[in-house]
Amino acid sequence: MKKYVQGLSRRELLQRGGVAALASFLPSVAAAAGGFAWDPAGERPQPADRRFRSEVVEQYLVEIRARIRDPELARLFFNCFPNTLDTTVEPGTFEGRPDTVVITGDIPAMWQRDSSAQVWPYLELARKDERLRALIEGVIRRQTRNILIDPYANAFMADLNALPLEWSRHDDTEMKQGVGERKYELDSLCYPIRLAHGYWKRTGGTQPFDAQWHDAMRVVVRTMREQQRKDGPGPYHFQRTSPTPTETLGERGFGNPVKSVGLIASGFRPSDDACIFPFLVPANLFAVASLRQLAEMASAILHDNSLAENASSLAKEVESTARQHAIALTPEGTIWAYEVDGFGGQVLLDDANVPSLLALPYLDSSPDAALYARTRAFVWSERNPWFFRGSAGEGIGGPHEGSGMIWPMSQMMYALTSISAGEIREALRMLKIGSAGSGFIHESYFKNDARNFTRAWFAWANSLFGELIVHLAEVRLEVLNLRVKRSPAASA
Numbered sequence: 208m209k210k211y212v213q214g215l216s217r218r219e220l221l222q223r224g225g226v227a228a229l230a231s232f233l234p235s236v237a238a239a240a241g242g243f244a245w246d247p248a249g250e251r252p253q254p255a256d257r258r259f260r261s262e263v264v265e266q267y268l269v270e271i272r273a274r275i276r277d278p279e280l281a282r283l284f285f286n287c288f289p290n291t292l293d294t295t296v297e298p299g300t301f302e303g304r305p306d307t308v309v310i311t312g313d314i315p316a317m318w319q320r321d322s323s324a325q326v327w328p329y330l331e332l333a334r335k336d337e338r339l340r341a342l343i344e345g346v347i348r349r350q351t352r353n354i355l356i357d358p359y360a361n362a363f364m365a366d367l368n369a370l371p372l373e374w375s376r377h378d379d380t381e382m383k384q385g386v387g388e389r390k391y392e393l394d395s396l397c398y399p400i401r402l403a404h405g406y407w408k409r410t411g412g413t414q415p416f417d418a419q420w421h422d423a424m425r426v427v428v429r430t431m432r433e434q435q436r437k438d439g440p441g442p443y444h445f446q447r448t449s450p451t452p453t454e455t456l457g458e459r460g461f462g463n464p465v466k467s468v469g470l471i472a473s474g475f476r477p478s479d480d481a482c483i484f485p486f487l488v489p490a491n492l493f494a495v496a497s498l499r500q501l502a503e504m505a506s507a508i509l510h511d512n513s514l515a516e517n518a519s520s521l522a523k524e525v526e527s528t529a530r531q532h533a534i535a536l537t538p539e540g541t542i543w544a545y546e547v548d549g550f551g552g553q554v555l556l557d558d559a560n561v562p563s564l565l566a567l568p569y570l571d572s573s574p575d576a577a578l579y580a581r582t583r584a585f586v587w588s589e590r591n592p593w594f595f596r597g598s599a600g601e602g603i604g605g606p607h608e609g610s611g612m613i614w615p616m617s618q619m620m621y622a623l624t625s626i627s628a629g630e631i632r633e634a635l636r637m638l639k640i641g642s643a644g645s646g647f648i649h650e651s652y653f654k655n656d657a658r659n660f661t662r663a664w665f666a667w668a669n670s671l672f673g674e675l676i677v678h679l680a681e682v683r684l685e686v687l688n689l690r691v692k693r694s695p696a697a698s699a
Contacts, residue, residue, distance in 0.1 A: 250646060251286055252293050259292040263336040264329070274680050275687045279639050286646045288673025291325040291666045297365060298342050301352075307345030308365040312664035316362045316372055316387035319350055320477055321667045323398035324561070328674040330409040340410055347406060347415040350399040353385070354423040358430040359443045361395045361479065362387035379446040379460060391443050393434070393473035393490040394562050396427045397497035401570070404500040407508070416508050424501055424509075428517050431494060434472040436465060445474055453480035453606050466549030469528035477560035478607040484546035484554055488533045489562040491525055492543075492572040498522035526574060534578070537590075542582040543567075556593055557586035558605035559614030559651075565603065566620045587621060597654025600637035604651060608661055612651040615641045616668055619675045631679065631686050638672065648672045 254260065268285055275281040297308040309322035326343050333340040353363045360383070362372065367385035370376065375388045382389055403420070406412065433441040444460030456462045456474055462485045465472055471494055472485035498518040505515040535544040535553050543564050546554040557564045564582050567573035586603060588594060593604050595613050603617035604610075615638055622634035642648055643657040648669050650662035662668075679687050 251289065257289075257293045258296045259298060259338075259342060261292065261332070261336050261339050263332050263339065264289055264292065267332060271677060271680050274684060275676070277635075277639075277687070280635060280676070280687070282646055283639070283642060283648070284673060284676045287648055287669035288328065288676070290647065290669035290673075292329070292342075294664070295325065295666045296342060298345060300345075301348070304348055305341045305345030306349055307342050308349060309346055310365060310666075312666040313662060314372070316364055317349070317353070318362045319353060319395040320361070320392070320398045322346055322350065323402040324667050325670045327402065327405065328670055328677060330405050333406070333410050340412065343402075343406055344412065344415050347399070347403050347420070350402070351415070351420045351423045354396075354399065354426055355419065356385050357383040357389065358396060358426050359389060359391040360386040361390045361392050361475070377448065380444060381442075388479075389445060390479055391434075391445065391474040392477060392479070393431070393471055393487060394477050394493055396430060397490070397493045397562075400424075400427070400497040400501050404497075404504060407504060413508050416504065421509050421511065421514075424505065424518075425514060427501070428498070428514065428521060431471050431498075431521060435467060435469060436472055437467045441472075443474065456481055463548065464550075468532055468549040469524045470532065470547070470549065471525060476558055476605075477562060478558055478605050480558075480606050482546055484548040484552055486533070486547045486549060488529065488544055488546060489564050489567060489572070491529055491533070492567060492574070493562040493570050495522045495526045495529075495574075496570060496572045498525075530574075537581075537585065539585065540581045541578060542585050543578060555585075556591050557603055558593060558607075559603040559617040559620075560605065560607070561616065561620065563603070563617070563620065565617060565624060567624075569620060569623050583624065595654045599640050599652065599655055599657045601654070602637065608651045611654050612661070613641070613654050614651045615648050616650075616671060619668075619671050622675055623678060628683065628686055631683060635686070 268288060272281045272285050275284060291309065295310045295312060299306045308317050309325050310316060311318055311321045326346050329339060329343065333343050353360070356363065363385055364371065364387045371382060372387045378389065380389045403415065440461040445456050446460040447455040449455055458464065462472070462474055462482060465485050470486040470491050473482055473487040473490050474485065475481055476487060499522050502515040502518040502522070505511045505518060532549055533544050533547050534541050535555055544553040545556045545564060562570055562572065565586050567579055573579040585591060586594065589596065591603065595601065595604055595611055600613055600618070602613040602615070602621070604612045604614050618634045618637050618641070622631045625631050638648065640657050641652050643652065643660060645663065647663065649660040650665045650668060651660065653659035
């Protein structure tokens with residue numbers, strides 16, 4: 208997601224006036240998103256302007272807000288938790304069944320990863336609201352259609368008959384009709400499984416898991432096996448003419464070489480930036496968890512023991528290989544590497560986007576608690592080249608927005624993976640600062656000035672913040688019962 212609209216990168220947009228510049232382009236977003244655009248200045252849209260309304264959600268907002276003593280956190284929660292439903296969903300039907308598009312916010316396309324994460328916090332409430340359950344069923348069905356169009360694509364157009372996103376139209380890759388961008392990211396195959404499994408476990412519904420979903424899951428496993436690269440690099444390649452090296456893949460579009468050891472290659476990271484080494488470790492560990500969830504569903508719902516065994520055996524192979532090739536030795540002990548190549552090459556860092564090393568327990572993808580604890584200490588420190596600390600907070604960023612830019616998503620993951628009340632309070636303090644008084648969570652902000660931020664309308668971050676607050680209300684209510692003070696330096 209490197210650009211907004213009209214061919215401008217996020218950094219160019221900020222240089223041309225930040226949120227005001229974004230507002231000038233909202234009509235372009237609206238034209239591509241069914242005529243809807245939202246100006247994220249201040250508060251939620253008015254009830255009549257919301258894309259989806261649920262009394263169950265509204266009652267829940269009031270209930271949780273009442274548990275939050277800090278008024279600024281309460282305001283953020285009230286705005287952020289429903290932001291996906293308020294502004295980004297397009298419920299409909301296809302062939303008589305629910306069909307739901309979920310755009311990212313200011314980019315009028317549906318990412319497989321983002322859409323899964325955006326609706327994830329509503330699963331518990333879907334048990335009480337049939338319309339909400341049907342909306343999420345529609346997301347699963349649309350993701351299924353997307354996989355069958357192209358399992359190597361990361362983003363799809365809301366209107367599958369539309370042209371691709373502007374910046375993707377000249378890419379050297381095999382573009383399919385309906386694809387918005389074709390950056391192959393392993394996690395784009397995992398997130399739809401996670402959402403499907405979560406939907407099944409929380410609602411008990413099996414409506415979306417029909418013959419089409421069955422076919423899509425076979426495609427997922429086949430694609431992952433192709434990208435183990437045991438028989439060559441596979442069919443996917445991607446090149447883009449760009450001054451930014453992370454926007455394209457080297458080696459004729461196949462990425463840097465790997466030794467086939469059993470891990471699954473990924474062209475790009477969840478930030479949409481190119482991998483240095485294609486074996487992206489957090490995505491592989493996420494794949495292990497997702498494949499085991501798929502095996503459970505294939506057996507219990509589809510009654511397909513062959514698919515269940517295929518998914519289970521692949522998960523077992525990837526986990527075993529990760530333990531052999533993806534663990535790095537540091538002066539502080541062993542940690543997970545971020546990327547490896549199977550030849551012994553390792554990249555030691557973490558990126559804010561999820562799946563990340565920091566987020567492994569959140570995704571039920573951390574098979575070794577002690578190894579994770581050392582890894583967490585590494586990535587949340589200046590030993591990680593993409594960790595930044597300044598007067599406006601600290602956190603992890605990445606090459607997508609560049610040096611000094613902290614992603615609040617990392618601060619939320621820091622809190623979600625913490626057992627320390629002090630760490631959680633500090634994360635909440637920084638999240639308040641990072642919102643820059645806007646009432647919403649942004650993609651990233653400069654470490655010394657939260658007013659210098661990217662993406663005023665980024666629904667994934669808003670949903671995740673809402674999810675964090677709900678989690679704390681359920682398991683760490685004492686943290687929400689305290690006012691979270693800003694430091695004098697951060698408030699300046």
